[in-house]
Amino acid sequence: MDSITPITTPSSSAALAARYGANARPPAGPWNETIASMLTHRSVRGYLSTTLPEGTLESLIAAAQSAATSSNIQAWSVVHVADPASRKILAEIAGNQKHIEQCPLYLVWIADLARNRRICAAEGVEPLASPWTETFMVSVIDAALAAQNAVAAAESLGLSTVYIGAMRNDPERVAQLLGLPPEAFPVFGLCVGYAEPKAAGEVKPRLPQRVVVHRELYSTSGENEQRAIYDATMAEFSRRHELQTATWTQRLLNRFGNMKAMNGRERIKARLNAMGFPLK
Numbered sequence: 254m255d256s257i258t259p260i261t262t263p264s265s266s267a268a269l270a271a272r273y274g275a276n277a278r279p280p281a282g283p284w285n286e287t288i289a290s291m292l293t294h295r296s297v298r299g300y301l302s303t304t305l306p307e308g309t310l311e312s313l314i315a316a317a318q319s320a321a322t323s324s325n326i327q328a329w330s331v332v333h334v335a336d337p338a339s340r341k342i343l344a345e346i347a348g349n350q351k352h353i354e355q356c357p358l359y360l361v362w363i364a365d366l367a368r369n370r371r372i373c374a375a376e377g378v379e380p381l382a383s384p385w386t387e388t389f390m391v392s393v394i395d396a397a398l399a400a401q402n403a404v405a406a407a408e409s410l411g412l413s414t415v416y417i418g419a420m421r422n423d424p425e426r427v428a429q430l431l432g433l434p435p436e437a438f439p440v441f442g443l444c445v446g447y448a449e450p451k452a453a454g455e456v457k458p459r460l461p462q463r464v465v466v467h468r469e470l471y472s473t474s475g476e477n478e479q480r481a482i483y484d485a486t487m488a489e490f491s492r493r494h495e496l497q498t499a500t501w502t503q504r505l506l507n508r509f510g511n512m513k514a515m516n517g518r519e520r521i522k523a524r525l526n527a528m529g530f531p532l533k
């Protein structure tokens with residue numbers, strides 16, 4: 254049987270240093286195992302074939318359903334895709350991300366307004382709130398909060414995950430493959446499993462807190478200096494991982510200054526319209 258990477262719980266200062274780099278580590282505050290588990294998050298793109306303990310899916314979904322949800326409408330669904338043929342197609346849609354075929358558990362998270370429409374139809378009420386952009390946003394937010402609860406739960410169990418936003422490269426094909434009705438949109442996929450030791454990776458540093466936290470008023474003061482600190486930290490991270498692009502700024506520019514990086518997703522509004530979301 255394949256070996257399983259053990260969970261380690263680093264001290265708060267070591268965990269904060271890993272998350273921010275030594276030069277931007279915030280002071281340690283209250284700490285517990287939940288926060289420690291969150292701070293060791295990393296996306297994993299290689300999985301062991303080890304099957305998950307019985308009931309893992311149900312535990313992850315219970316965690317997902319425990320997330321807050323707008324007005325308790327619970328406007329999301331999730332599709333568990335086990336069929337290797339379907340996984341192969343989903344991996345192709347995602348630009349051949351092999352971990353989609355390899356991971357023991359693959360979930361596609363759906364912004365689901367179709368269920369509300371069915372309920373309204375059954376009860377003879379016109380779903381006047383459905384076609385609005387706000388309602389679509391609610392369903393996407395609900396799906397994302399639920400998925401992230403599942404991620405936190407999985408990681409607390411020593412499992413690893415990676416989101417697959419690349420489902421949105423061709424959401425209509427994903428919808429067709431999974432039998433989604435109109436008004437059901439695949440927001441992203443999620444691979445879950447035990448990390449291959451080689452793929453377990455390292456915590457990826459984040460922007461210094463001063464860049465993302467504003468006190469009373471939104472302020473850009475010090476942003477460039479803090480970004481330079483982060484770029485140095487990320488350049489070091491990239492060197493350790495032999496990644497080509499050195500700094501975070503350069504990666505951002507590659508992403509935001511280049512339409513190719515959108516992978517055709519700039520057409521998402523038209524695709525949403527075709528999938529039953531008028532986005533009024």
Ligand SMILES: Cc1cc2nc3c(=O)[nH]c(=O)nc-3n(C[C@H](O)[C@H](O)[C@H](O)COP(=O)(O)O)c2cc1C
Pocket residue numbers: 294295296297298347350415416417418419420441456457
């Ligand atoms: C909504 C969403 C979609 C993502 N899509 C992909 C994806 O298609 N493929 C991939 O390898 N990683 C994907 N990621 C993972 C990000 O690249 C990763 O979270 C980011 O680089 C930070 O690294 P970390 O998660 O290891 O801290 C996605 C993350 C999010 C939140």
